[in-house]
Amino acid sequence: MNIKRIKISVIIFLLAAVAVVHHLPIHGFLGTHILHRDLFFFPIVLAGLWFGLRTALVTAVAASIVYAHFFYHNISSGRISMAVVVLQVAGFNLMALLTGWMVDRQRRQEQERDFLNDTFGKYVSRTVRDEILGGRVTLSGELKEVTVLFADLRDFTRLVETTPPREVVTIINTYFKAMAEAINAHHGLVIQFIGDEIEAVFGAPVALENHQQYAVDAALDMRTRLSQVNLNLANQGFPTLRHGIGIHTGKVVAANIGSDHRLSYALVGETVNIASRIQSLNKDFDTDILISAAVRKGLDRSVAMQSLPPATVKGVGEPLQLFSIVAQPFVCVE
Structure with missing residues (x-):
């Protein structure tokens, strides 16, 4: 198995693991704000660092779906507001944009340097x-x-x-x-x-x-x-x-x-x-x-x-x- 496939597997595994933890019956501040929010940033950041903007956004969308799905019932019961969920989903995607953009920019600069070496010697x-x-x-x-x-x-x-x-x-x-x-x-x-x-x-x-x-x-x-x-x-x-x-x-x-x-x-x-x-x-x-x-x-x-x-x-x-x-x-x- 090559390095790229290993990295993709790691991202998928982290998403799945966080999704499982996300649906565990953990109550209080720890469950609502820490485990159900911050853990999602790990696969998003890794996807951006390893593969760039596109993969980071795909991972952020997947994390957003899992996050929003879990809180659907909490929104209905009034335990959490829609505004909180929307802000958190926006945070996932903003992190993906920032990480992916910086990595893509660095890669373009490296490609330009390689281009100059190949073209002009x-x-x-x-x-x-x-x-x-x-x-x-x-x-x-x-x-x-x-x-x-x-x-x-x-x-x-x-x-x-x-x-x-x-x-x-x-x-x-x-x-x-x-x-x-x-x-x-x-x-x-x-x-x-x-x-x-x-x-x-x-x-x-x-x-x-x-x-x-x-x-x-x-x-x-x-x-x-x-x-x-x-x-x-x-x-x-x-x-x-x-x-x-x-x-x-x-x-x-x-x-x-x-x-x-x-x-x-x-x-x-x-x-x-x-x-x-x-x-x-x-x-x-x-x-x-x-x-x-x-x-x-x-x-x-x-x-x-x-x-x-x-x-x-x-x-x-x-x-x-x-x-x-x-x-x-x-x-x-x-």
Whole structure:
């Protein structure tokens, strides 16, 4: 017998036991006010604590019927007034409402925390969490201008083929942890890990001013943290890593997407596809951070970059103007 059935059995047993005591011929204050009134609160409170509002109300109704039935004859004989019975029945149901409501509220908060963990992963910022829990952000779908960042490890397939599985997991988890921390530190949100790739967004689900600048700053931070990761990996005898980052700004549909059994926060639109393809172009230009002209236009301070020849991207009609972020003082090189 599982725990739920045991709890239900306990509630039913208590109701039955109190009903029996309720009908015993006990006279005076003890019988009328203590045994016939206060004992009913035990199964009601337990039902609320264990199962929430609905079960608490059902238990309170059952207790009310038993209580009112017993006092029917007492009312007729004038020993107790109808007002006393009505007030006591109201007390049973009020207790059920209060207990059940508090338990249901606590459970909703726990479900919301689980939802955030499942949907946004471990690297959701406190700001994003508070906005969603506060009901100030919709997850049902909205068109937003955001900056999307993709990061992809280079030559990782060969690394997987030549490295024991346990070491591969250690390496990629070390990398993901450092990169996600960099993204979160600059108000970004990791949407998902796809194999050896990271998808992140700046400006959703919570609106963010200057999201282009935050995305570029995150990419620079990721570059720095990758150096630290490689130093740690080298000290452990693991091979070092290289990655490419692509950043693009545009409109996306941001929403919870999936089935009845599994939902995840996702971005849909051409902007996402272009950001992913810009990331891939790092291989062609032998660079590690590429941004589009739309990202450059939104920057609020100078960042060292190199203008590159227009690149043709699959699915985009006109060639894209791209810029490589270089490790130089903040001067734009045209």
